[in-house]
Amino acid sequence: MNFASDNWFGASQPVMETLARHNLKAAPAYGADAVTESVTQRFSDIFEREVSVFFVGTGSVANALALAAYARPGGAVFCHRESHINVDECNCPEFMSSGSKLIPVPGHGGKITPAGLREALESVPPNIVHHGQAVAVSITQATESGTIYSVDEIAKIKAAASARSIALHMDGARFANALVSLNTSPADMTWKSGVDVLSFGATKNGCWCAEAVVFFDLEAARGFEYHRKRAGHLFSKSRFIAAQFEGYLENDHWLKNARHANEMALLLAEGLRAKGVRTVWPVEANEVFPIMDRQRFTKLQAAGAMIYEWPLREDAIQSELSADELCIRMVTSFATTVEDVARFLDAYGE
Ligand SMILES: Cc1ncc(COP(=O)(O)O)c(C=O)c1O
Numbered sequence: 001m002n003f004a005s006d007n008w009f010g011a012s013q014p015v016m017e018t019l020a021r022h023n024l025k026a027a028p029a030y031g032a033d034a035v036t037e038s039v040t041q042r043f044s045d046i047f048e049r050e051v052s053v054f055f056v057g058t059g060s061v062a063n064a065l066a067l068a069a070y071a072r073p074g075g076a077v078f079c080h081r082e083s084h085i086n087v088d089e090c091n092c093p094e095f096m097s098s099g100s101k102l103i104p105v106p107g108h109g110g111k112i113t114p115a116g117l118r119e120a121l122e123s124v125p126p127n128i129v130h131h132g133q134a135v136a137v138s139i140t141q142a143t144e145s146g147t148i149y150s151v152d153e154i155a156k157i158k159a160a161a162s163a164r165s166i167a168l169h170m171d172g173a174r175f176a177n178a179l180v181s182l183n184t185s186p187a188d189m190t191w192k193s194g195v196d197v198l199s200f201g202a203t204k205n206g207c208w209c210a211e212a213v214v215f216f217d218l219e220a221a222r223g224f225e226y227h228r229k230r231a232g233h234l235f236s237k238s239r240f241i242a243a244q245f246e247g248y249l250e251n252d253h254w255l256k257n258a259r260h261a262n263e264m265a266l267l268l269a270e271g272l273r274a275k276g277v278r279t280v281w282p283v284e285a286n287e288v289f290p291i292m293d294r295q296r297f298t299k300l301q302a303a304g305a306m307i308y309e310w311p312l313r314e315d316a317i318q319s320e321l322s323a324d325e326l327c328i329r330m331v332t333s334f335a336t337t338v339e340d341v342a343r344f345l346d347a348y349g350e
């Protein structure tokens with residue numbers, strides 16, 4: 001009953017088999033190998049246009065370096081108040097961009113709105129040196145609340161960003177989960193809706209350690225290899241990140257993994273709802289946030305359920321909870337089974 005995080009699960013079999021296959025022989029280091037070249041082309045195929053791709057080892061670094069590519073003195077980056085870059089990356093984005101300031105934007109369910117972004121942008125008016133300069137806005141897709149932006153919502157945020165000539169970054173640590181949920185194309189969910197740079201995450205969806213910074217804005221990608229090298233994320237055996245992506249992207253394996261994870265999340269949510277358990281936000285990807293009383297939570301943990309309290313920061317929702325209620329975060333993955341869900345629902349009881 002492991003619902004702690006999709007970070008806890010290993011790599012899926014096709015990824016491991018591809019890694020093993022590429023381990024059999026030597027190859028040029030630092031990304032000069034044939035696998036890196038072929039997988040880079042694969043990314044251009046998937047996004048239906050030329051893209052610049054840079055492999056890195058973690059999602060945090062992918063986010064931080066993507067934003068660093070747009071950094072300028074006094075730079076301001078706008079993001080949801082509960083975004084991973086603002087809450088869970090230990091100032092990595094600020095550090096990697098030599099001091100860009102993250103400006104939190106409120107919004108329900110982990111999502112910012114165009115109006116919220118426009119209001120936040122007023123705090124950094126153009127051409128007033130004292131206030132710095134707006135450089136980018138970052139959205140998470142799927143969000144930290146397990147919700148997703150529609151293609152139209154992404155385009156409207158881009159319109160608000162373009163009014164101030166700032167870039168749009170997408171934290172796609174769970175990109176595949178959002179993609180299959182929207183049933184749209186990678187191109188429509190990114191550059192065709194105005195995304196300039198994407199943190200393409202694969203680690204949580206079946207890879208061991210594989211993240212990519214994907215630039216649609218090819219001008220911003222110029223010189224990015226120096227950002228990556230200075231951050232210590234140019235892997236000597238870069239071919240092993242490429243190999244993971246090769247196995248991940250082959251035969252739509254990545255999409256099958258994400259569909260399964262999302263289906264398990266829906267099965268879990270439906271089972272909980274049948275027991276009268278409400279969830280804080282709609283289940284649109286692979287995360288479920290049920291509300292339960294502390295006694296039940298403690299009983300489930302004692303029964304072996306790997307679940308944790310999720311700090312709610314949306315005042316409106318927090319105020320609805322009774323003194324004994326808490327919000328739990330439950331994450332499913334490609335490795336979650338129907339039996340895992342059934343065992344949890346059985347342990348939950350009536
Ligand atoms: C939404 C989101 N973005 C980025 C990250 C960062 O990934 P990493 O932990 O590999 O740095 C995570 C981690 O799970 C995440 O949940």
Ligand SMILES: C[C@@H](O)[C@H](N)C(=O)O
Pocket residue numbers: 004005006007084088
């Ligand atoms: C919680 C967060 O830091 C982590 N990235 C996860 O999704 O588990």
